[in-house]
Amino acid sequence: MLLSVSNLTKYYGKKVGVENISFTLSEKEILGFVGPNGAGKSTTIRCIMGLLRPNKGSITMFNQKLDKSNFQNLVKMVGYVPGEVSYYDDVRVEDILKFYKSFYENFDDNYCEELCKRFDLPLKKKFEELSTGNKKKVAIVQAIAHKPRLIIMDEPTNGLDPFIQKMLYKTLIELKESGVGILFSSHILSEVQHLCDRVIFIKEGHMVEPKDFRRDLKKIVLTVNENSAGLEKIIERYPEVTDLIIENSTVTLYFKWNSVNFKKLINELEFENITIEAKDTLVSSDMSRS
Numbered sequence: 001m002l003l004s005v006s007n008l009t010k011y012y013g014k015k016v017g018v019e020n021i022s023f024t025l026s027e028k029e030i031l032g033f034v035g036p037n038g039a040g041k042s043t044t045i046r047c048i049m050g051l052l053r054p055n056k057g058s059i060t061m062f063n064q065k066l067d068k069s070n071f072q073n074l075v076k077m078v079g080y081v082p083g084e085v086s087y088y089d090d091v092r093v094e095d096i097l098k099f100y101k102s103f104y105e106n107f108d109d110n111y112c113e114e115l116c117k118r119f120d121l122p123l124k125k126k127f128e129e130l131s132t133g134n135k136k137k138v139a140i141v142q143a144i145a146h147k148p149r150l151i152i153m154d155e156p157t158n159g160l161d162p163f164i165q166k167m168l169y170k171t172l173i174e175l176k177e178s179g180v181g182i183l184f185s186s187h188i189l190s191e192v193q194h195l196c197d198r199v200i201f202i203k204e205g206h207m208v209e210p211k212d213f214r215r216d217l218k219k220i221v222l223t224v225n226e227n228s229a230g231l232e233k234i235i236e237r238y239p240e241v242t243d244l245i246i247e248n249s250t251v252t253l254y255f256k257w258n259s260v261n262f263k264k265l266i267n268e269l270e271f272e273n274i275t276i277e278a279k280d281t282l283v284s285s286d287m288s289r290s
């Protein structure tokens with residue numbers, strides 16, 4: 001077992017951050033950790049990484065219960081992408097990576113170079129000059145280049161463009177196949193649905209059953225014959241569309257249930273001669289198959 005979290009509880013004063021969070025993560029597994037903003041994903045992850053002190057509960061990493069005496073050694077085998085990435089502003093990306101290299105015996109220069117190319121990292125730029133997405137990319141490369149056995153990522157796709165998102169998914173699947181275990185937090189259900197072997201859900205600081213979380217999401221699968229620009233224009237008018245995935249001529253969109261607007265959207269798409277393959281697949285039934 002790479003990671004086991006048992007009854008983890010963290011209060012901010014009297015306010016609940018998380019209560020009784022329990023889960024395990026094994027080798028060769030990507031575990032999705034899904035919840036809306038403020039659900040408690042970062043609190044859980046920051047407790048695991050020793051950045052917050054939990055009020056209750058225990059954490060076991062690499063089959064050893066985390067405590068002061070083993071924390072530094074165990075955490076060295078973890079790759080961590082924080083939710084908010086921050087470094088010194090006037091340091092260049094290449095120097096940030098060199099700095100991290102000095103901490104890790106297993107830091108792999110060739111792999112780091114390959115990752116920098118894959119993620120198109122602007123090595124000469126200073127951290128303060130980077131966009132949110134580029135900052136996230138630096139954190140991703142830094143978290144992976146030392147070949148950790150366990151990777152913990154707090155909303156890693158925030159700010160990444162679709163090409164880089166796909167590159168991240170591909171890289172994580174390769175890592176998983178090589179034996180690594182990955183905890184992947186996200187508020188986007190569809191991305192974990194595609195990537196993760198298993199998903200746990202958190203809401204208002206507590207773990208919840210998938211059915212509680214997803215009861216009002218519908219999936220619509222469309223076939224688009226030509227340019228999808230027309231489709232995107234239609235969809236822009238529907239804030240209920242929570243996510244849109246375009247793969248060649250197939251478009252999958254997730255729609256927060258609202259019967260009037262759902263019918264309106266379907267009518268508009270049909271009017272534009274966009275072929276609808278499936279329009280009311282419940283996301284929950286998809287998830288239970290995975």
Ligand SMILES: Nc1ncnc2c1ncn2[C@@H]1O[C@H](COP(=O)(O)OP(=O)(O)OP(=O)(O)O)[C@@H](O)[C@H]1O
Pocket residue numbers: 012015016017018035036037038039040041042043044083187
């Ligand atoms: N430093 C803090 N002081 C007080 N309350 C906090 C603090 N950090 C988080 N919280 C509260 O704890 C709860 C969980 O927040 P957390 O940041 O862990 O959620 P999250 O799932 O990571 O959200 P997001 O997706 O927005 O990052 C929220 O109610 C939040 O307001």
